Amino acid sequence: xxxxxxxxxxxxxxxxxxxxxxxxxxxxxxxxxxxxxxxxxxxxxxxxxxxxxxxxxxxxxxxxxxxxxxxxxxxxxxxxxxxxxxxxxxxxxxxxxxxxxxxxxxxxxxxxxxxxxxxxxxxxxxxxxxxxxxxxxxxxxxxxxxxxxxxxxxxxxxxxxxxxxxxxxxxxxxxxxxxxxxxxxxxxxxxxxxxxxxxxxxxxxxxxxxxxxxxxxxxxxxxxxxxxxxxxxxxxxxxxxxxxxxxxxxxxxxxxxxxxxxxxxxxxxxxxxxxxxxxxxxxxxxxxxxxxxxxxx
Numbered sequence: 001x002x003x004x005x006x007x008x009x010x011x012x013x014x015x016x017x018x019x020x021x022x023x024x025x026x027x028x029x030x031x032x033x034x035x036x037x038x039x040x041x042x043x044x045x046x047x048x049x050x051x052x053x054x055x056x057x058x059x060x061x062x063x064x065x066x067x068x069x070x071x072x073x074x075x076x077x078x079x080x081x082x083x084x085x086x087x088x089x090x091x092x093x094x095x096x097x098x099x100x101x102x103x104x105x106x107x108x109x110x111x112x113x114x115x116x117x118x119x120x121x122x123x124x125x126x127x128x129x130x131x132x133x134x135x136x137x138x139x140x141x142x143x144x145x146x147x148x149x150x151x152x153x154x155x156x157x158x159x160x161x162x163x164x165x166x167x168x169x170x171x172x173x174x175x176x177x178x179x180x181x182x183x184x185x186x187x188x189x190x191x192x193x194x195x196x197x198x199x200x201x202x203x204x205x206x207x208x209x210x211x212x213x214x215x216x217x218x219x220x221x222x223x224x225x226x227x228x229x230x231x232x233x234x235x236x237x238x239x240x241x242x243x244x245x246x247x248x249x250x251x252x253x254x255x256x257x258x259x260x261x262x263x264x265x266x267x268x269x270x271x272x273x274x275x276x277x278x279x280x281x282x283x284x285x286x287x288x289x290x291x292x293x294x295x296x297x
Contacts, residue, residue, distance in 0.1 A: 001044025001272065004255055006178050008123060008207060010154055012047040012078055014250065015271055016208065018261030019048055022062045023055025025263040030065035034073070036268055037066060041076060041206050046204070048120070048257045049181075049208075051082035051129060052110055060117035067119040074120050081118075081127040082111035082159055082181075100132035104143040124153045127181060131165040141172030157181070162198040163269035170203075177205060184209035184256060186226065186245055186291040187217055192252075199287040201254050211248050212258040213242055219229045228288045233283065239273040247277035248287050 003011040017040045018110050022033065037048070050060055054136035060081065067074055083106070087098035115121060126147060128140070147153040157179030158166050170177050180200050184191055188211070191197045200207045213219075219241065220225055237243075249258050289295050 001275065003259060004206060006155055007131050009077070012124075012206070012257060013045045014044075014257065014258045015246075016047045016049050016080070016257050017045050017064060017065050017271070017272065018210070018259040019050050019059050019269070020054040021059075021261050021263055023058040024071040028062045028065075028227070030069040033063060033066040034069065035265060036263070037073065037077070039268040040271070043269070045082065045271060046076060047078040047124075047257075049261075049280075050079045050114070051085075052114055052117075053082075053085050053087065053129070056089045060114055064117050064119040064247070069260055071119070078124040079118065079120065080125040080127065081114050081123055082127040083107060083114070084129040084132060100130055100134065102128055102132040102135045102140045102143075104139050104146070107147065111152050115152065122151060123153045125157060125179065125201040126153045127157045127159045127179065128161070130160050131158075131162070135169075137168050138172045141169050144169075145175050155179075159208075159210075165202070166203070166205075169172055177203075179206040180209055181208035181210055181259065183211050184249060184258075185212050185218070186248060186287060187214040187223070189288065189291060190267055192288075197252075197254050197256075207254055209256050209257045209258045212260065213245055218242075218245055223291070226287070229287060233277065233287075237273075237276045237278075239276055240270070243270070243273035244277055244287075246271075246274035247279050248284060249280035250274060251284055 002014045005011045052060060084100050084102050086092060086095045086101055088095050144156045148156060155178045156175055157177050159181040161180055166177055182191055182196060197207060227241055230244045234241050234244045246258050249256050262268055
């Protein structure tokens with residue numbers, strides 16, 4: 001599997017395995033988590049996406065079971081996690097309302113909590129999960145610099161940010177913001193038109209795509225015409241419709257990294273099928289047109 005270089009000594013796999021549903025599985029044992037990770041590694045998927053809030057603040061703990069069972073696994077993977085969102089849950093009994101917290105104290109605490117939960121001693125990337133309207137850019141920027149300088153985090157970035165938000169934050173920092181994770185799919189393609197991907201590329205950031213299958217919305221009766229096109233293309237490469245939908249994202253020249261999440265081992269083993277699909281320009285536009293319901297102007 002091809003890789004995308006962020007720095008001289010840090011690269012991510014072209015596909016990322018998203019672990020937001022990890023704690024929802026009926027089996028959260030260390031052996032089962034390891035089986036999922038091995039299924040990814042066998043395809044060259046080495047980058048794993050987490051967040052402190054996933055699974056009601058449980059997913060990092062579930063993943064940590066695999067690292068506790070085999071600490072050497074850490075050397076084979078890259079770990080991304082996010083912080084900055086809080087909501088009422090058993091693990092945070094003092095939180096009474098959903099809110100964002102990008103204070104220095106919270107960022108430092110979140111990093112330490114994530115490292116402890118996952119039983120690792122550093123993160124490959126930390127993302128601020130959402131823009132915070134109460135953000136003190138100087139404080140947040142200094143905190144992100146601090147976690148990198150401490151060696152606890154190798155790289156930092158943002159998620160769901162617009163250029164005004166990350167530019168204001170970047171101005172306060174010595175460390176380069178390396179990535180922005182945003183929603184991208186055939187059914188959420190606004191970033192191709194509203195300047196978001198252009199801004200990310202212009203700032204030499206890495207675009208990541210969350211919900212690249214639109215939460216399963218691609219495969220509903222509402223979008224049957226699009227689904228049928230995906231199936232026809234997939235049949236040419238002996239892959240399913242979801243692989244074609246991911247290939248559509250991969251084909252874009254901005255090197256988008258889709259974040260793919262499933263608890264089904266067979267589905268995990270087929271994530272790499274997206275790389276089998278050759279997507280030419282006209283096919284890309286054919287799917288784009290079908291998803292949007294009209295041809296380009």
